[in-house]
Amino acid sequence: MHVPELLRRATDLIPDDARSDAGLVAADVREYLVEDEWDLALGILEDFDGIEWQPVEYWDLLVEAARQLFLERRAAWCRWRGWETRNGVVKADLQLVAPEAGGRHLPIPGDGKLRPMWAIGRAAPGPHEDLHIARIWVEFAPELEPGGRGSVRLAPLTPLNWRHLAPGDPITMHERSPVAGMATITEIRM
Template sequence: MDIPELLASASLLVPEETATEHDLTVSDIWEYLAHDEWEIALGLLEELGDGHPVPLPFWEKLADAAEQLGFERSAAWCHWRCSEIRNGVIRADLTLRPAAEARRRTPIPGAGAGVLRPLWDVGHLSPAGEHAVSIAGLWVEGRTSLEPGGRATVRLVPLTPSHWTHIEPGRQITMHEDRTVAGRAVVLEVHRPAALTPEG
């Protein structure tokens, strides 16, 4: 599919009554598409998808369109949202340890999509009774990076969702990049993986 087809197809997956915070709807997006304003249409579709539940193909189409347009961060965000639907997402308030107290001396990149997949102590124990860790990708909301000692809201996509089924808002979890604690987070929201409908 070319860019206009991808964006038009994605727009059909959004309920008509859905609106952005500025009251723009799918009808407005069609106006932008009619005038070849693809970048604006893509941005509005992302905004609609961020505020309302949409199916996996919506984000897949937007990712494809963003890649064709050469918008790397937008494409990364759309792929990230696909991962959230497949694996679930945990939003958390993360505070990194200061550089003087931890191994990390450089900022964490904000855009996840495989850039950083730290280990998390979410309360599991190994057969030997030691703390066991689980992997989750990390995306820093609204920032290009998070410096050592900094604090931000992050989105975590578990590599193995079954390791995270007991996690609830309010729980504290710790981030590790080696055996030491790199940061501490308080869980704000938990969204379980979407049940994918079998193709048929």
């Protein structure tokens, strides 16, 4: 299937009352498709935040369209959103410890590759009873600088263990001793 058909099929999955973060609707996407503005159409489709209505198929279609357009970071983003559709959304405000205070010296890559451990206030079996692994996607930036602060999305390895969290709950990031960062949950839908 080629890009226009992939995007059309994804657009057909959007409910009539759904709006993107910018207030656009499926008809707006269709207009861009008629004009062969595939990149713009993909951008609008990525902007819909409908975990309640978006099937994994929606994100799979967008992954393939982005891949065919050679937009690898956007394909990775759509894969991430598909994961969230299956497992839930965890957003947090993360403050990294400064390098001079023992924090990391390299930026956190923004594309979900880093998988640190997190103390989330729930015990798990093993020697690190309170630590749980979750990948990090940095929102609104390609990376998070050492000692920096930013909005992140987390993809827990074991999502069920994170369901007790609520907005305002503190969690800590660990890569080694000491703590690498402190975060506050800003949104959780699981």
